[in-house]
Amino acid sequence: MADSFSLPLRPIRKKTEDSDTLPIRIAQINAQRGSFRDVTEESLSNEIEALRVSGKEASDIGEPAEAGDDADDKEQQLFTSRSEMLEFATQAQVEACYALDFVSLALSKYAPRQVELSMTPYIKFKIPTGSLGIDKIKTPEHTEADKKDIAIVSKGWKLESFSSAANNLLEAATRLQKEVAAETKYWSEVLAIKEKGWKICRLPRERQTLGVQHGFLEAASVFRDRGLGALRRGDDGSLYVDHGMNASPLQVVRIRVREGGEIVGVSQPACVKHAHDTSAQETYIHQARDSLFEEELFYELNREARALLRHGVETRHNQILFHVNESQQVLVDMIPVDETATHDLEAGSAGFPANDLAHAIACSIRILLTHAHRKNRRRRTQIPAAISVRKRPTIEYPLLQPSITYLQHRSHMQWLLSFLHNITNTLLSAGLKCKYWANPPSSKDRLGTPANQDKNILLVESLVDSFLNVQEAAVSGDFLSPNSRYKIRVRTDLDPTALGTEFNTWTSLPSFPQQQIIQRFGTRDDIQEFLIYLFTLDLVHTIPLLGGTRTISSLPNMLPGDAEPGPSDPTAGLVTAPTTASKTAIWEPTFSEHGELIAHAPGKSRNKKLRVVLSGESLVLHCVSTNHAEDEEVEESSYTWSVNQTDDDSRLTLQETLKQIEGSD
Template identity: 40%
Template sequence: SGPLNAMADSFNLPLRPILEKNDRPDTLPVEIAQINNQWGSFRDVNEEVLRNKIAEEKDKDELDEDSESEDVTDLDSTERLEQLYKRRADITQFAMQAHMETMFALDFVSLLLSKQAPRQAETSMSAFLKQVAPLGSLNAEVVNPPPKPESTAKDISAVSRGWRIQNFNGAANKLLQSATRLESEVASETRYWNEVLAVKNKGWKVSRLPRERQALGVQYGFLEATPVFRDRGLASLRRAEDGGLLLDKGLIPSKARYVRVRVVQDGRISGYSKPIHPTLNGEDTIEGRILQARDTVFEEELYHELVREARAIASFGVTTRQNLIQIPASDDLEILLDMVDVDGNNLQPDQGISQQGNSLAEGLAHTIRILLAYAHRQNLQRRTLLPPPLVTKKRSVPEHQLLRPALAYIQHMSHVRWLKSLLNDLFAVLRSANLNPQGYTAEIFSTGQGQNSHAPTVEALVENFLTPFESTFKGELLAPKGSFSISIRTNLSLPPHGTNFDVSFDMPKYLDLKSPGRLSHKDEVEAAITHLLLIDVVFAISNEPFKTNPENPEKQLWQAIYPQHGELLLSSDSLKRKKMKIAFSRHELSLEIYTVRCIDGTGRGQFEKSSHDSSPRVWKPLTTSPLSLMDYVRATTLT
């Protein structure tokens, strides 16, 4: 009994229903009615009556609590347990009664429905009902209502007719509105698809957007471009309210931009490039917008690749800033590249702009764009080949050659013009002395054709432009069967970078002389060529016999004792000997004869002084002299 008593003391089962509080408070009239029912009129209610009522309720509650406490204390645990079992039985009986009533209602509804749908109603009928009552034994019919008066029938008919007329009018209006809307939609769709078809007929690629399959897009970018710019080359074709095409260009700026090339000559701007495609001139067509977007994304990719290459060739003196690339092309020539708006070129034509500078800037602008298009073509060819084997190390993407070929061309032409000027000056000096050299021949860009003979003509031309540039100068010397050759080779793509001069000559009669070979600096080249022609002049004089005495028919030769210094010695039996010294440069040719003593022909004498009966002679280009070099040597030899 102990555990049962403990369970009875700790187990409390609420049997009363839970009172739900009304969320909405009663209105004032309801509360006034309740007060009138409970207390009567407000006139009979005062403070004393309320206090007495409150005191009576309080005493009554205390008595109830005392009686309940006495009852609780009087009841022992056995009586409480019996009371609990009794209440549980009451709850169970109530639940069973509710269940039976529910089943009776379900059987009634199922039997009623078995007349119309026997199969569905049979599933919900009890077994007892199936035995005592066959299916369809209970039916329900609509009882005809009593006849309505004629006035009521007329009112109902009039109201029904009005409703029908109103519904018909509403349906007609909706059909007209739908027809109008459908007509406008058809017109908009027709215009939209006509413009899409026109874009496709122009050659643009139209397809669905990758991430938005229900929308169309146009591919105006280049599929072989850098991945960043390749993904930006696809724009969606949206439909406006009137059916026109709206080009959603995404990250493309609203204004057209291009890479501007400026040429700085001697510290001032001498030329600049103009945009390839000008603005639309007010023609805001869909094709114009697509072309503008294509050109802008191409120019942005071009400038991006130019910056990458400029950083790679920083050793050539190329510098990059936020929006500027400075390239020292030659000694007095500098190239500036920047990204500007199409309508943002504010340079005036009277600010020292020259036709030559504009031609150079335009040529360089076209060159870098052609080279970028060629790089796209090379990417396409590489994609069509078999992929290389997989490696753990990621392969680096090399920079496109855009600036290096153009710079190599400019530098090569600068060196070619310099060498032409040097040879013209040197041969002009020799002609002024009436030596009559044979001159030289120049073969500019003597590089052979590309190895890929199956490539198209345009690609073959660009491939030749990417190869190292080479030019050759050849000429004959004054010495018998003597010749010289100068090759200029410029390469900025592969080491060794820069321009090299290969100077060589052939003098069969003087085999001890060696060619200087490959040189890199202009000063060295000028010194080597000048020295070569000086030696040639010395040997030309040494091969010519001269009379030392008019009465003596014998002739003597000037011996080249120091040809590298331009010194010759006239052989004689006396102690006094004549020595000739020749100085040669691109500006003049000078000749001076000395009288020397105590010289053995191989070393310098102890005493050298100028002859009193001779004076130095100078020949300069663009000047006419009545006395040639050989006549002057012949005249001084006889004296």
């Protein structure tokens, strides 16, 4: 047992923080013992003795001793309590002085000399004595008549209060009814707009306000943000669209065609015909949408025009200019839709010959901008590309480029077909057989082929995509000699990095194998000169074979991509070929590229020389006689065949002319 140790069974009492402050203690003492005047040392001693006798000293008084407070804590607590007691005593003294000053000022009217001793100097200096007084007033007794009058007045005031309250309630009910009617009208108009298909949403910066999305979500950021108008309510509940600072006058893109310095065509503004039941607000939304679309259209046209400067597109004075052909020029500008502009546009539709061209260009650029929006939406719904540090460039929409490409390609094709028509008719007027035809587009270029058409792309989008492609066309034809062919492919590409229009030629001339190569030309003059050169070479090679003729039926060699001539061609399969050479003269080409031939007639002192001059509209044959001895040239005759030669003209053919030349001395 000696080695055993004792364990305390009582729990360790933690020191509790005394949260009671001195004011609380004073209030408790006042509540328990009354005033401090009743608390004396003798009463406290008696109370402590009573507590010691009752055994409460160990639990109440001994516990602080067991708490383990050291002397420093007690001293600090003592000083803190002393400072708090002094603070409250000072406050009590100040309040007592205030009360003494008030009583002294109140009594200064009756005994000024006596109360001056108890007043503070501040009160003496600031407030004159006798300014505050005290009177004892006895309330008069009311008679029965007064009481009756008071009751009647009180009743009247109550009735008036009730009447005022009833009027206020009625006014509130009327105002509430008007508010309900205005809200009903406002929301009915909002629902009517929503039922028309417009998107209704909250404004980003005013969450309590509704807005209508009349713009295009796939447009540029500056136009996408302006495409949201606030739907605000008027005083009578009517709805009006508020565009704020983004409101701008209605504008429209105008297309004009100028020829010879005069306007020959004006496009009509894109207007939407509304139904009779269309509200004014919906009409205003339509106008705001159209105006915003026109502004974006002109903005994108200017961006694209700056990239097409190398192809002849110009921008000047807020206007875009480009050439359709040698004589016509297209002007694109933007004008406000007012009475003057409307009058000009209506006057332009009075009978200008190029109105259809201007309207077609206006429709095409609007369709292409809508198509670009649709492509942006499809691109946005797909899986995005990988994140890259390099910023993605904003590519210009192809709006003007497809229209200019098509118009220039059509102009080049019309010129080429007109040139081939003239030169073919010129040769036909001379009795020579040749023809040309336009090849239909290949199957891979046709619309709707399964290889090129995506199942997710609509047919109308495929049609627009085909308009965005490079414009190509091919023309094939026969030369004069058998088995000689040519093919011309016209390709127009106005991409910013492309070269414009190219003419690619394939020729098959058995008499001139060196010419059977692919040639590329960039201008009309070059291809015209080259074709005249080829026809001249072939004509010079054909003239020696025209002594005697026979008609044979043969199908010339086909070039890749050519179409067989149809049964409607009047000259299909007809080729003129010689049977025997001339017995009087033998024509031999000397300078084929210059169209010169010479004939050596046996037994004669003179030789004859022919010079063939071929152009797009005429064929001229010069006959020259040369003397062997004197070596001089004398022009005997000249024969001309033109494209305007009629059928009833009694002019000789080339074969008859050669026979006449050969038979003459």
